[in-house]
Amino acid sequence: MDIKNIIRSLSPNERKIIPYLNEDVDKISEKSGLDKVSVLRSLGYLQNKNIVNISSETKKIVEIGVNGALYKKKGLPERRLLNLLNEKRVLKFKDAQKQSSLSDEEFKVSIGALKKKAMIELKNNKIVLSTNNITKKMLEEIFIENLPLEYDSLSPEQQHALKYLQNRKEIIEIKEEKTINIEITELGNTIINSKIKSEQLIEQVTPEILKKDSLWKGKRFRRYDITSPVPRINGGKRHFVNQAIDYGRKIWTDLGFIEMSGNLIESSFWNFDSLFTAQDHPVRDMQDTFFINKQKELPDKKIVKAVKLAHEKGISKSKGWKYKWDEKEAKRVVLRTHTTCLSAKTLSKLKKENLPTKFFALGKCFRNETVDWSHGFEFNQTEGIVVDKNANFRHLLGYLKQFFEKMGFKKIRFRPSYFPYTEPSVEIDAFHPGKKIWLELGGAGIFRPEVTVPLLGENIPVLAWGPGFDRMLMDYYKIKDLRELYKNDITKLRKMKFWMK
């Protein structure tokens, strides 16, 4: 920036102090009529513009204390006692204190001080003056008279006096004083000596100025320091998990999927039995799943009968799990452990004429877990089913690949897995380029005939998946601990970046 522009960028306050930059801060404040804070702030801005260099140093200053100021006027107690003794020569202890009108403490200190200087002697409860030279000023007296002094430049004698007085009550006080040194740069000198200072510049553009052309036409606007920091502001926004969920929803609707929704509290029948999960499967333990001490009614008998058959003896050439299926167990109420229960319900209501069709869900599920960085008792899952006579395993992989690509996972792999309700089953891993490992993202498969036949009435392939959703967001939001997702730290929520996909 050339000098002209620099001058045009000077704020009114900066202009006010420029003539007095040779003075100290107090003087500048006095002469410019600005308070000290404004002066300091303006000096900072001038430094940013390279007009001055500001340095500050802290000095320790020895100042006179409350009592010290009094003694400076009346004389130190030991001086007052000495003066008295000079008249009387010898005095009884009691009389001395009375006549000197010193406090107990002052008297005691004075005796000590004079004794130490060998100016008095104590004999038989009497004080005897033992010097004739009482006029010479004591070190302490000289010291007090000379205050204030800089701590670092005290002479040895002064240091001695300080040490002695410091122990006495509020005679002296040591303060830290910050002094600011202003050094005018070469550029500063040029500017101080230039004449453009008097040019009229427009500060804020106000409605008043805009009323009359003449108020702004042909005038210059003060240049701003566009680099100087401004206070932060906060905006309203969606919770970051919900931003991502909306995006997930968009992916599925774009791909032609219809959204399913339903209750978080569900019967075991829909959560487990209809999905060919045997009643003694460990996932149905209270250790793994949240149960509620209630019952939910089962759906229509035809479906229940078919599900029972699938478990007990098998259906559609399956061997089944071969055990006695218990209706009571199926009525037990759980917090859904997966959104797959929505898929099962949807299949049971599906009309054949609507095939092929595709559905999705994205919502909360529950597991009875303790909470740590990688686990929680609540998590989001994204569910999808494709019901199509011609659907096959490669289609399943196709949909999954598409979804994960859109979620930002470029390199994924499919590997064999196991779920009671799908066959073939597949697990999706994504490669983490930073950690150089495969991360498990979730499971998928084709519903078994033991699932589809009771629900659909015939074995139509149903591609199905239900990867956890929350873990997919962690990298994007740079979250290492799943607990952060629902912590609701307002400061963090305000700073959290948007889901820009």
Added chain:
Amino acid sequence: MAVINLNKKQFESEIGKLDEKMQNKVAMFGTPIEKIDNEDVEIEVFPNRPDLLSFQGFKRSFLAFLGKKTGLKKYNLNKPEKNYKVTIENSVKDVRPYTVCSIVKGLKLDNENIKELIEIQEKLHITVGRKRKKLAIGIYPLEKIKLPITYKALEPDKIRFIPLESNKKMSGLEILEKHPAGREYSQLLAGKTKFPIFIDANKDILSMPPIINSQLTGKITEDTKDVFIECSGFDKDILNKCLNIIITVLADMGGKVYQMNVIGKKREITPNLTTEKMKISIENTNKLLGLNLEKKQIRQLIEKMGHNYNKETVEIPSWRTDILHEVDLIEDIAIAYGYENFIPVIPEISTIGKENKKEIIKRKIAEILTGLNMLEVSNYHLTKKDDQNKKMGLSEKNKEKFIELEESKTEFSILRTNLTHYLLKIFSENIDSEYPQQIFEIGKVFKADKDIIEDENLAAAITPGNFTEIKQILEYLSKMINIKIEIKETEKSKAYFIEGRVAEILINNKKIGFIGEIHPKILKNWRIKMPIALFEINLKEVFKELD
């Protein structure tokens, strides 16, 4: 989730070098590597493949998968010798009705083998055995046993023996009460009048399944050459499969397997390695997998998974527990084909996507409120009893009917009936954040009436804030969604509001919620030193109006 530990050196000398390619193969076989270091490899085994829960079992199947030893592996069974007999007495019928048994001889066990046998036993107990409930396995050194053996049930006080890890004789009940293993599994015999035991010809008790073996017979050691194996439980099919899993492992270790006569109501000879046969259709396979495999390829792939194939029929090993249906064989073909070799494709079927209407409305409400500079928060559906009741000044009498979980591993043991207490909780946890703070949440709440009621609520709260300011927000929302919302004075307000500064919110004369200023005594409970105003409404009427 079952994870088994393999010795890396053994893996590399008997299977192959565990480089990146091999590690990938292991994952693609369906047994992902959990951990790998210089000495051990940990792999996860899914619950459908208990036959992979040991190094020998894994090696057998994995070598076939690698194409090295494909097809069904044959094992020789020797006929029962004299006294190779187990008698099942009728007394076990109501306790633990079945057992299947075998004898394996000529073993040369080293430390690794013994570790493997203990591990497979434990893993089978946990997985297929459902923590020994369904099935328990015993392996005994044969030299300490005098054949034949009897499986029967006795009253607990008539059972007396020294259990493993103990030094004195205990009764059946004492074992359940005092022995660590007894205590851990006592549930499995609870309420039974008789406990099952295996007892030999000398009348020595070998074990009390599914709890513990006797000290007398002891454990297998490096000196053990011959062993007796029994599986007891309720489901004979599963028992047979498990016995097969174990004896094939022992055979792979070099043992000679002998059958035994197991005599209950009927005489049976166990183990029984008879294979199962299942048809597989080439057409179904190709249709489900989206491939174009020929018979020859199917044969190769099926054999890679350790089965035999003949005339569209698969001969399935007798230790596989997971083949219930043709689709299970089709998955095996897919695994052998290699999941990495499938080319993903999106079919061209046209369907029209559709979002749930409620989700759209909820999103719009959120947009309206964020436009007012409000921050959306997201809380758990589960909550703590004290947060919802005590801290909100709700006594036992006037609290809402909440739903309690039967068991929770954390303090979060009930379902939330409202969002309000969670918003206060957030304010109390954010007293260091810059003010003003304006937050809202849309989410499910749950109430227990006769039935379970699951509703969607909206709550918005501001601090510092007063009635006027929160009413402004509510009215703005009402205008933007174009639904007339009324505010009415109420007598029956929630206890946590200031009296005279609280109102009912109504749509079409139906009560949908409350609006008001929070009482200082409640703020004090939450250690909040800023005034709060908030509202919470049920969205059911809003959904209805906008439908």
